[in-house]
Amino acid sequence: MKAYYAIFRQQLLGGLQYRAGFWGSTVTHVVWVYVRVVILSLFYRYGGGEAGVTLTEAAAMIWLQEMALNLMPGFGTDFTVWNKIRKGEVGYDLVRPLDVYNHWYASAASVKLSGFLLSIAPVTLAALLAPGDIKLRLAASPLSLLAGLLTLGTGLAVSCAVICLGYAAQMDANVGEAPASVLMVVAQILAGSLLPLQLWPDFMQGFLRFQPFASMMDLPLRFMAGTAGLSELPGVLLTQAVWGVVIWRLGRAWIGRNLKRMIVQGG
Numbered sequence: 001m002k003a004y005y006a007i008f009r010q011q012l013l014g015g016l017q018y019r020a021g022f023w024g025s026t027v028t029h030v031v032w033v034y035v036r037v038v039i040l041s042l043f044y045r046y047g048g049g050e051a052g053v054t055l056t057e058a059a060a061m062i063w064l065q066e067m068a069l070n071l072m073p074g075f076g077t078d079f080t081v082w083n084k085i086r087k088g089e090v091g092y093d094l095v096r097p098l099d100v101y102n103h104w105y106a107s108a109a110s111v112k113l114s115g116f117l118l119s120i121a122p123v124t125l126a127a128l129l130a131p132g133d134i135k136l137r138l139a140a141s142p143l144s145l146l147a148g149l150l151t152l153g154t155g156l157a158v159s160c161a162v163i164c165l166g167y168a169a170q171m172d173a174n175v176g177e178a179p180a181s182v183l184m185v186v187a188q189i190l191a192g193s194l195l196p197l198q199l200w201p202d203f204m205q206g207f208l209r210f211q212p213f214a215s216m217m218d219l220p221l222r223f224m225a226g227t228a229g230l231s232e233l234p235g236v237l238l239t240q241a242v243w244g245v246v247i248w249r250l251g252r253a254w255i256g257r258n259l260k261r262m263i264v265q266g267g
Contacts, residue, residue: 008106030126033066037134060225061196063127063136070115073162074184078111085170101252108160144223151220154240159216161247168254192218212243
């Protein structure tokens with residue numbers, strides 16, 4: 001475990017260093033969030049339908065999504081492992097005295113967490129300076145905020161398992177990266193990163209609540225936005241635990257199978 005913690009710590013500290021590209025990306029995302037929230041407010045004002053959450057709660061969810069976006073598969077991606085798989089350089093990881101899956105999992109966790117920590121301050125500032133109903137207002141109690149942070153942490157474990165599942169799919173792809181890319185896109189959509197899941201049609205809410213990707217971001221952020229009570233915390237943690245173990249075991253077995261079939265050539 002010390003080796004994997006060292007990998008996690010080293011890459012986390014490296015990811016927290018100032019990067020102009022990151023700040024440029026953050027500004028772009030903040031502008032895009034403003035556009036999303038303004039469009040959403042127009043639907044609330046002039047639309048004829050009813051939503052399960054208020055405009056203030058929906059705006060809070062979108063701002064919180066932007067803060068947590070880097071925790072999601074496919075956002076702020078570290079392409080080191082992807083390039084190793086595409087170029088056939090996985091053999092370098094095989095000669096290390098480390099478990100390949102645990103190594104990749106720790107690397108994914110460090111990259112996700114560093115991007116998340118860097119985005120908190122600028123996005124929070126932009127959210128608090130937003131005008132009117134599109135401003136970030138947290139209706140949650142301190143305990144609900146803690147519940148949101150706790151479940152975001154456990155959701156990160158699920159997210160990293162999904163990323164490793166993408167690595168496994170990529171190892172099976174002979175050309176391109178279509179299987180892994182499709183998995184990442186599906187995960188982003190069903191995690192609520194494009195539209196909060198509570199704004200989806202009512203008949204889909206049961207499925208959306210218990211599918212694996214909701215536990216990565218949408219369910220944790222509901223505590224912070226005040227759209228979920230503390231009574232739902234045990235259910236969310238159970239959902240995360242079940243899906244986390246299932247995806248972890250699937251990804252580990254899949255990668256293990258691919259490593260056994262792998263032929264390393266060269267001299």
